[in-house]
Amino acid sequence: MPLFDFELLATEGLARAGVFHTAHGPLPTPIYAPVGTQATVKALTPQHLHDVGAILVLANTYHLYLRPGDELVAQLGGVHRFMHWDGPMLTDSGGFQVFSLAGSSRGKSLRTIDADGVTFRSHIDGSQHRFTPERVMEIEQNLGADIAMVLDECAPPDDYDYSLKALRRTHAWAERCKAAHTRPDQALFGIVQGGIFPDLREQSARYLTELDFPGYAIGGLSVGETKDQMLTTLDATTPCLPEHKPRYLMGVGTPEDLVECVARGIDIFDCVLPTRVARNGQALLRTGKLNMRNARFAADPAPIDETCTCYACQNFSRAYIRHLIVAKEILAATLLSIHNLHTMLTIIKEIRQAILESRFADYRAAFWEARKKPDRFS
Amino acid sequence: MPLFDFELLATEGLARAGVFHTAHGPLPTPIYAPVGTQATVKALTPQHLHDVGAILVLANTYHLYLRPGDELVAQLGGVHRFMHWDGPMLTDSGGFQVFSLAGSSRGKSLRTIDADGVTFRSHIDGSQHRFTPERVMEIEQNLGADIAMVLDECAPPDDYDYSLKALRRTHAWAERCKAAHTRPDQALFGIVQGGIFPDLREQSARYLTELDFPGYAIGGLSVGETKDQMLTTLDATTPCLPEHKPRYLMGVGTPEDLVECVARGIDIFDCVLPTRVARNGQALLRTGKLNMRNARFAADPAPIDETCTCYACQNFSRAYIRHLIVAKEILAATLLSIHNLHTMLTIIKEIRQAILESRFADYRAAFWEARKKPDRFS
Numbered sequence: 022m023p024l025f026d027f028e029l030l031a032t033e034g035l036a037r038a039g040v041f042h043t044a045h046g047p048l049p050t051p052i053y054a055p056v057g058t059q060a061t062v063k064a065l066t067p068q069h070l071h072d073v074g075a076i077l078v079l080a081n082t083y084h085l086y087l088r089p090g091d092e093l094v095a096q097l098g099g100v101h102r103f104m105h106w107d108g109p110m111l112t113d114s115g116g117f118q119v120f121s122l123a124g125s126s127r128g129k130s131l132r133t134i135d136a137d138g139v140t141f142r143s144h145i146d147g148s149q150h151r152f153t154p155e156r157v158m159e160i161e162q163n164l165g166a167d168i169a170m171v172l173d174e175c176a177p178p179d180d181y182d183y184s185l186k187a188l189r190r191t192h193a194w195a196e197r198c199k200a201a202h203t204r205p206d207q208a209l210f211g212i213v214q215g216g217i218f219p220d221l222r223e224q225s226a227r228y229l230t231e232l233d234f235p236g237y238a239i240g241g242l243s244v245g246e247t248k249d250q251m252l253t254t255l256d257a258t259t260p261c262l263p264e265h266k267p268r269y270l271m272g273v274g275t276p277e278d279l280v281e282c283v284a285r286g287i288d289i290f291d292c293v294l295p296t297r298v299a300r301n302g303q304a305l306l307r308t309g310k311l312n313m314r315n316a317r318f319a320a321d322p323a324p325i326d327e328t329c330t331c332y333a334c335q336n337f338s339r340a341y342i343r344h345l346i347v348a349k350e351i352l353a354a355t356l357l358s359i360h361n362l363h364t365m366l367t368i369i370k371e372i373r374q375a376i377l378e379s380r381f382a383d384y385r386a387a388f389w390e391a392r393k394k395p396d397r398f399s
Numbered sequence: 400m401p402l403f404d405f406e407l408l409a410t411e412g413l414a415r416a417g418v419f420h421t422a423h424g425p426l427p428t429p430i431y432a433p434v435g436t437q438a439t440v441k442a443l444t445p446q447h448l449h450d451v452g453a454i455l456v457l458a459n460t461y462h463l464y465l466r467p468g469d470e471l472v473a474q475l476g477g478v479h480r481f482m483h484w485d486g487p488m489l490t491d492s493g494g495f496q497v498f499s500l501a502g503s504s505r506g507k508s509l510r511t512i513d514a515d516g517v518t519f520r521s522h523i524d525g526s527q528h529r530f531t532p533e534r535v536m537e538i539e540q541n542l543g544a545d546i547a548m549v550l551d552e553c554a555p556p557d558d559y560d561y562s563l564k565a566l567r568r569t570h571a572w573a574e575r576c577k578a579a580h581t582r583p584d585q586a587l588f589g590i591v592q593g594g595i596f597p598d599l600r601e602q603s604a605r606y607l608t609e610l611d612f613p614g615y616a617i618g619g620l621s622v623g624e625t626k627d628q629m630l631t632t633l634d635a636t637t638p639c640l641p642e643h644k645p646r647y648l649m650g651v652g653t654p655e656d657l658v659e660c661v662a663r664g665i666d667i668f669d670c671v672l673p674t675r676v677a678r679n680g681q682a683l684l685r686t687g688k689l690n691m692r693n694a695r696f697a698a699d700p701a702p703i704d705e706t707c708t709c710y711a712c713q714n715f716s717r718a719y720i721r722h723l724i725v726a727k728e729i730l731a732a733t734l735l736s737i738h739n740l741h742t743m744l745t746i747i748k749e750i751r752q753a754i755l756e757s758r759f760a761d762y763r764a765a766f767w768e769a770r771k772k773p774d775r776f777s
Binding site for chain 1: 420437438439441442443444446466467474476481482483548565604653697698700712714715716718719722723725729730732733734
């Protein structure tokens with residue numbers, strides 16, 4: 022198949038199962054990407070990622086631009102080779118980090134935005150930097166992921182006037198990114214913004230569709246709005262996006278987010294949640310979360326999840342994992358990250374299979390039915 | 400072969416290659432054991448240990464007694480099952496930790512010793528505990544390693560009078576341990592003490608030999624004496640030990656220690672060094688060490704060691720590993736631990752093969768010859 026072709030294999034309502042073709046192989050959708058912020062998914066080797074069923078891995082442009090530097094990554098053969106991941110990869114534009122991370126450090130405003138770009142200070146050493154659409158394209162092309170994102174402005178989700186202003190900037194920057202982007206083996210995705218306002222989302226989706234990107238992201242969600250607001254915003258957005266292009270919901274989410282957002286037409290997800298909560302001692306289940314530090318697991322010989330086939334659940338008890346957490350051992354983060362990613366990746370695979378077999382509605386109903394049962398751990 | 404039989408396959412001078420038979424399989428000697436202090440070799444999964452060629456793994460009785468508790472470990476099926484290591488395992492007696500770790504915390508004496516045993520405070524919560532020979536046997540039998548160690552007193556290496564006093568206690572405790580030890584699938588090793596004093600070492604070796612243990616450790620070395628003193632002490636000790644029992648040099652050591660101590664008749668080693676220096680950003684080479692944090696590696700596309708076949712060297716550049724260290728990523732500790740253990744385990748395998756092929760003298764000479772070359776990294 023030609024690069025960046027998106028084959029739709031099956032649909033059920035708005036839910037879709039497909040394949041997006043990248044220079045590092047086919048991407049079956051829906052798909053969930055582990056996040057390797059600094060060119061490593063924390064506490065895991067690439068072999069672990071492969072073993073838990075990861076296919077697409079995300080890396081963060083803001084972090085890699087600052088350290089070790091995109092030019093160094095390019096000189097070393099690009100981000101795939103740098104971190105030894107030979108499957109598909111995606112980089113964000115750094116915009117979200119500049120507007121949130123760098124913008125909020127210790128209450129001081131560390132960035133100023135203008136029509137041409139954004140000037141910000143590094144969270145590492147306070148040094149000053151500037152991102153313009155053209156500069157970000159240069160950086161992402163140096164990193165060399167299979168999917169790159171345009172520079173966008175991620176506004177607070179519930180300020181209409183600011184969202185409108187940011188949207189105009191985001192659209193102008195999307196055009197400039199498209200013009201500046203030249204790497205033929207890298208798909209550049211547009212990013213729909215517009216906060217929680219259906220008319221702005223629709224306007225943004227239509228504007229970007231005109232620019233004809235090989236894929237579209239939905240940004241500015243999961244940043245403080247309620248779940249209902251997020252889902253309502255998706256309801257207003259995905260129908261305005263072209264059917265034959267993949268749709269990527271940035272920074273989302275939980276098991277229930279996967280089910281509900283696929284039902285609204287999303288194809289690609291990424292989130293730090295599975296690995297972040299793992300380092301905090303939490304295990305994800307289909308039906309909720311377990312705090313593995315809890316004393317009730319101290320002598321529990323059962324695995325985290327008896328239905329799970331991951332390396333952690335096949336070989337270690339809850340008692341051992343709790344011991345590792347209490348003893349502050351690195352292996353706790355590794356085993357819980359393996360389990361949590363395996364859980365998310367298994368759910369997304371099940372969702373895809375259900376769509377392919379025209380039984381996603383049943384899968385979705387059963388998923389919520391299981392959640393209704395009193396959780397014996399909560 | 401019967402349990403605890405030690406087959407000598409080849410000797411060259413004092414160097415020996417053999418097999419010690421344990422309940423969890425044969426132990427080819429000479430052998431080097433990674434240390435899993437809290438029932439995990441830090442930053443590694445058991446799969447990593449297997450992949451780097453580990454066969455024997457050590458766990459620390461003092462740490463596991465305090466947390467999670469030896470009875471809990473027994474209840475969960477023993478230390479093998481607890482940490483998912485199905486190869487041979489060894490536990491120390493906790494004596495070394497009680498006499499050094501617990502004894503020196505913040506300058507306060509946290510332990511008192513008498514003829515019957517030692518009372519100490521936990522480094523975790525200050526709670527008071529007591530080890531007697533009988534109690535330690537109970538704990539080690541609960542943990543259930545294949546090789547257990549008698550409780551001994553590890554005295555400062557250069558105080559003759561104290562060493563003699565400690566030696567008498569150590570010998571009395573060895574007898575009591577032997578009498579208290581009943582687990583038929585666990586080999587109990589005696590521990591030779593006597594500081595750096597040849598007459599005390601000889602006396603200790605002969606005394607313990609009389610007690611007829613299935614193996615003998617040499618304790619109280621690598622605790623502050625010089626390398627020359629350590630080797631001289633070995634020269635005085637190993638000839639006094641029975642030929643057809645394995646000899647274990649506790650807490651040693653470096654690549655050069657392996658070569659020199661095998662040459663003096665040692666069969667088993669353990670040391671935290673490879674994994675501890677890994678977490679500090681250091682890579683072990685045959686010819687020295689690399690500080691991987693050094694800026695000269697920032698753009699270096701070569702692996703840590705071009706001759707190395709480990710997962711870290713096969714797949715990652717020095718530049719990437721330096722990036723992980725600078726970015727404080729857990730994967731740095733994992734990859735360097737893999738490399739360092741692989742290096743130590745490869746050296747010990749080469750030594751064994753050289754003895755089997757009657758060319759250990761050449762191997763030893765070549766090892767030191769390589770060290771004479773100016774190290775381009777030091």
